Amino acid sequence: MPVHRPGKARVRRLTLAGALLAAFSFAFTVPSAADTTADPTPARGSAYMGMGVLAHDGRSGTPTGTDATQTEGVDVSSHQGNVAWSTLWNSGVKWAYVKATEGTYYTNPYFAQQYNGSYNVGMIRGAYHFATPDTSSGAAQANYFVDHGGGWSRDGKTLPGALDIEWNPYGDTCYGKSASAMVSWITDFLNTYKARTGRDAVIYTATSWWTQCTGNYGGFASKNPLWIARYASSPGTLPAGWSFYTMWQYTSSGPTVGDHDKFNGALDRVQALANG
Numbered sequence: 001m002p003v004h005r006p007g008k009a010r011v012r013r014l015t016l017a018g019a020l021l022a023a024f025s026f027a028f029t030v031p032s033a034a035d036t037t038a039d040p041t042p043a044r045g046s047a048y049m050g051m052g053v054l055a056h057d058g059r060s061g062t063p064t065g066t067d068a069t070q071t072e073g074v075d076v077s078s079h080q081g082n083v084a085w086s087t088l089w090n091s092g093v094k095w096a097y098v099k100a101t102e103g104t105y106y107t108n109p110y111f112a113q114q115y116n117g118s119y120n121v122g123m124i125r126g127a128y129h130f131a132t133p134d135t136s137s138g139a140a141q142a143n144y145f146v147d148h149g150g151g152w153s154r155d156g157k158t159l160p161g162a163l164d165i166e167w168n169p170y171g172d173t174c175y176g177k178s179a180s181a182m183v184s185w186i187t188d189f190l191n192t193y194k195a196r197t198g199r200d201a202v203i204y205t206a207t208s209w210w211t212q213c214t215g216n217y218g219g220f221a222s223k224n225p226l227w228i229a230r231y232a233s234s235p236g237t238l239p240a241g242w243s244f245y246t247m248w249q250y251t252s253s254g255p256t257v258g259d260h261d262k263f264n265g266a267l268d269r270v271q272a273l274a275n276g
Contacts, residue, residue: 045106047130047169049075049099049249049259053206053229071095071263071270075128075249078108080257082117087256089121095263095270097162100127100149103135107148115149119157124274126152126159128204131189134168134175138188142196152197152276159274162202162227163189166209179215186214190224199276200224202246210239217241225273227261246273 072092076083077099088096096118099108108114111127118125129145131138150161165186168175174182186203193201203220204227210216218241225246228235235248247261254260263270 041171042169044170045078045102047102047132049077049097049128049130049164049166049204049229053166053231053249053252069266071265071267073097073247073261073263073270074254074257075099075259075261076110076114076257078110080114081110082113083110084256085117085121085123089123091255093260094123094267095159096123096125097128097159097261098125098149099164100129100161101141101145102130103132104140104144105135111149124157124159124270126162126202126274128162128164128202131163131165131186132168132170132175133165133177133182133185134171138185138190139192142189142192146193146196150193152199154275156271156274159270160199160201160225160276161193161197162204163193164204166205166229173209174213177213179213179217182214183217183219186220190220202227204229204247204249205239206230207237207239214239 071094073095074088074093075097096114098111098114098118100111100115101107115125115127127145127150129141129150131141145161152158152160163186167173177185190201190203193199200223202225206229216239218239221239221241221243226238226242226244227247227249228238228245229249230236231249231251235245235250238245245264247263249259249261251260252258
C-alpha cells in the first residue's frame, strides 16, 4: 500500500504557485516588443522632404531678413492631401514642389490635385523624387520619376525635377552605401534625368547628411542647383562646391502647409530657372 506524504505534495503545490506568480510578475514588468519600439519604421512610400531634418539637425531660431529678395514657396506630399492652393497664393506663395515618386514603387496619390492645382492658381511648380538608393539604381529611379510626373517642359511654369536625397527613414542613414558608392548613385540619377529631359535636376539635401554620406562631395555644384534644408535663422554652411543656394527649406511648421521655402531671388529668377 503506497504511503501518503502530505508534506511533499504541499511543497510541490507551493513550488508551482511560486512559478506561476513569477511568470505573472514577469509579464507585467517586461515591456512587450511593441512597447520597446518607440519609433517604428514608417511604411514605404510615406517619406517626404525634410522628414529627417528635425530628428537629425533640429530646429534653432527663425529666419531673419536677407540682403537679397526672396520668393516664398512650399513643398508638399501625400501628407498634405488636397491642398488649399488659393489660400497659399493669396498669402504670397508663388512656387511649389510636389512629391511625385519614391524609389520605383510609389507614386503620390494626390499628385494631380497638387501639381495641377498649384499651376492653376498661377504658381510655378515642379516635381520631386524621394531617393531610396538601397532599393534600385539611380538610372532606374530617374526613369521612374520622369515616367510618373517628373518630366519638364518649356512652358515657363515648370521647374526642373528635384532629387530629394537625405536621411533614410527606413533603415541605415546612408542606405548602406559608402561615400563613393553614394556619389556614383547620385551621378547615375542626374545623368539619366538630364538625358531624358534636357535639364539638370535640382539637388535637395542637408549639409550634415551630405557630409556624412557623400564625404562632402563637391562635384555637382557647377550644374545642379542646390536646395538646402535647415530649420534655423539662416541656411548655415552649405555643402562643398556650392557658394550659394537656389532654394532653402527653412521650416516644417509654416502656415497652411508646413514645409515652407525661400527662393534666393525675385520671381523673375524663379521664372528663369523654369525656362532653363
